[in-house]
Amino acid sequence: MTDVMTPPQPALFSIKDLHLSFPDRAHRPLFGTAPRIEVLKGLTLDLPEGRITGIVGESGSGKSTLGRVLVRLLAPDAGQVTFDGKDIGTLDEDALRPLRRDLQMIFQDPMSSLNPRHKVWRIIAQPMKRYRRGGTRADALKALEKVGLPESFADRYPHELSGGQRQRVGIARAIALEPRFILADEIVSGLDVSSQAQVLSLLKTLAKDMGLTVAFISHDLSVIRHLCDDVIVLNHGEIVDSGPVQTVFEHPKSDITKALLDAIPRPEINDSWFD
Amino acid sequence: MVDATYSPRPMRFKIRNLRLWLPLLWIVTLIIAAVFAPIFAPHDPLAQDLMLERLPPFFIDGSEPGHLLGTDSLGRDVLSRMIYGARIALFVSVIAAFSTGIFGSTLGLIAGYYGGWWDRVISRLVDIWMAFPPVLFAVLLVAVIGTGLTSVIFAIALIDWTRFARVIRAETMVQAQMDYVDSARIGGARRMATLLSEILPNVLPSIIALLALEMGIAVIVEAILSFVNLSISSDDPTWGSMISEGRGAIHFAWWVLLFPLIALFLTVLSFSTLGEGLKKQFDPVLK
Numbered sequence: 001m002t003d004v005m006t007p008p009q010p011a012l013f014s015i016k017d018l019h020l021s022f023p024d025r026a027h028r029p030l031f032g033t034a035p036r037i038e039v040l041k042g043l044t045l046d047l048p049e050g051r052i053t054g055i056v057g058e059s060g061s062g063k064s065t066l067g068r069v070l071v072r073l074l075a076p077d078a079g080q081v082t083f084d085g086k087d088i089g090t091l092d093e094d095a096l097r098p099l100r101r102d103l104q105m106i107f108q109d110p111m112s113s114l115n116p117r118h119k120v121w122r123i124i125a126q127p128m129k130r131y132r133r134g135g136t137r138a139d140a141l142k143a144l145e146k147v148g149l150p151e152s153f154a155d156r157y158p159h160e161l162s163g164g165q166r167q168r169v170g171i172a173r174a175i176a177l178e179p180r181f182i183l184a185d186e187i188v189s190g191l192d193v194s195s196q197a198q199v200l201s202l203l204k205t206l207a208k209d210m211g212l213t214v215a216f217i218s219h220d221l222s223v224i225r226h227l228c229d230d231v232i233v234l235n236h237g238e239i240v241d242s243g244p245v246q247t248v249f250e251h252p253k254s255d256i257t258k259a260l261l262d263a264i265p266r267p268e269i270n271d272s273w274f275d
Numbered sequence: 276m277v278d279a280t281y282s283p284r285p286m287r288f289k290i291r292n293l294r295l296w297l298p299l300l301w302i303v304t305l306i307i308a309a310v311f312a313p314i315f316a317p318h319d320p321l322a323q324d325l326m327l328e329r330l331p332p333f334f335i336d337g338s339e340p341g342h343l344l345g346t347d348s349l350g351r352d353v354l355s356r357m358i359y360g361a362r363i364a365l366f367v368s369v370i371a372a373f374s375t376g377i378f379g380s381t382l383g384l385i386a387g388y389y390g391g392w393w394d395r396v397i398s399r400l401v402d403i404w405m406a407f408p409p410v411l412f413a414v415l416l417v418a419v420i421g422t423g424l425t426s427v428i429f430a431i432a433l434i435d436w437t438r439f440a441r442v443i444r445a446e447t448m449v450q451a452q453m454d455y456v457d458s459a460r461i462g463g464a465r466r467m468a469t470l471l472s473e474i475l476p477n478v479l480p481s482i483i484a485l486l487a488l489e490m491g492i493a494v495i496v497e498a499i500l501s502f503v504n505l506s507i508s509s510d511d512p513t514w515g516s517m518i519s520e521g522r523g524a525i526h527f528a529w530w531v532l533l534f535p536l537i538a539l540f541l542t543v544l545s546f547s548t549l550g551e552g553l554k555k556q557f558d559p560v561l562k
Contacts, residue, residue: 115455
């Protein structure tokens with residue numbers, strides 16, 4: 001594409017005029033189809049390769065929905081979702097499957113996203129096996145080591161771990177496939193403050209080491225400020241602010257961003273935690 | 276912090292586990308009695324002796340030493356008939372419960388996971404099926420396809436699959452909402468693989484609990500069909516036919532009716548209690 005707006009880094013994700021709506025079952029008339037609620041109202045954005053982009057907004061702003069479109073758990077109603085030059089917005093599940101190795105996700109609630117019936121090593125190894133990238137117990141142990149969990153965790157079940165440990169397993173599963181993109185959806189919102197800091201610094205280290213592109217969804221700007229390179233502020237399905245973290249935080253363009261900035265609790269997270 | 280020391284909890288005997296062990300004890304006893312019936316039964320269950328008809332059990336005056344639980348109106352040994360009756364009861368319960376369970380659970384899993392038209396068709400079928408009174412349905416069915424154990428098993432599976440389909444459908448729908456299903460999709464799993472290796476292990480405890488319950492139900496249905504003479508030939512010793520025969524003589528030979536009834540009661544109770552206990556035992560979170 002020869003566009004005057006081409007960003008300095010090549011964009012891994014390029015999204016144009018993304019629309020998405022859900023049926024509003026609560027207001028369904030007695031007969032006929034339910035009205036639709038527009039969740040994403042024409043988003044256009046780029047996620048540059050190798051950078052961590054924060055997606056922030058209040059609940060109901062559409063940030064999780066946007067995330068789920070990126071990893072194609074949801075399909076857009078209209079618009080283009082281009083990943084690495086390929087429009088993935090309209091692909092069906094069979095066509096998506098080979099691409100999914102590069103599009104990983106860490107979930108908000110690890111208790112729900114880790115199958116309670118499977119041992120930790122199997123949770124990590126199974127996707128590797130499906131993509132023929134190993135999948136032995138030893139491969140799973142290597143991934144566990146990268147997230148700082150000792151071998152003894154391999155044979156535990158998810159409910160035998162603490163929240164922070166579970167989230168590390170979630171990270172291990174995502175990075176084990178050596179993807180190019182990881183979506184992190186509110187991954188620390190269920191954790192206590194010290195586990196939060198540990199999980200965040202782990203994610204940051206891994207992302208930089210592996211050259212990952214990360215979309216980090218959060219409602220907490222203080223977390224975004226310390227972790228992310230860029231930030232996108234969503235409100236009611238529209239982008240109200242975006243740019244490098246520094247710029248957005250110092251010169252917020254919209255009232256929404258200002259309100260979110262004012263909501264940052266003090267004392268602030270210490271920068272040294274991420275070193 | 277990361278805790279490196281970990282050892283699995285040892286199996287401990289708890290009072291709560293009595294709910295598991297007591298039914299298991301009864302069922303194992305029953306299985307041993309059924310398998311080794313020729314060894315344990317003191318008499319031929321079919322041997323009639325009109326000289327020894329309606330002998331009372333051992334604790335009542337006038338009993339014969341060889342007939343521990345007395346004899347029926349044809350002089351057949353009640354205990355021996357009960358032991359041989361356990362064979363039929365257990366055979367029917369295991370085969371019928373598993374056929375019912377596999378058939379009903381498969382439909383429940385499909386309806387709950389694939390949804391859409393699958394769910395609509397299967398759910399309507401369940402609704403229609405449940406509108407029939409089950410016992411009447413069973414009686415009609417056996418009357419049409421003929422008597423015999425195979426018919427009884429077939430009838431149970433054909434009638435009671437809805438129990439599995441309903442419960443497993445609901446359970447599958449709950450599990451399908453869990454993030455681990457999306458995780459599997461992100462991890463490249465096909466839909467069928469997700470259903471079988473992610474969802475099925477999570478609904479398996481419910482299937483096992485229902486299986487045990489269904490075994491109890493199968494024993495009852497077999498007894499009911501024996502009672503109305505629609506199971507196997509009335510000479511063959513089944514608990515249902517013993518109850519049926521004992522009914523006529525309840526005023527002067529109550530033991531003919533009571534002992535098989537107790538066996539039936541204990542067996543059904545054991546199966547349903549075992550089902551609940553097993554469900555808890557198989558759940559790694561509850562355990």
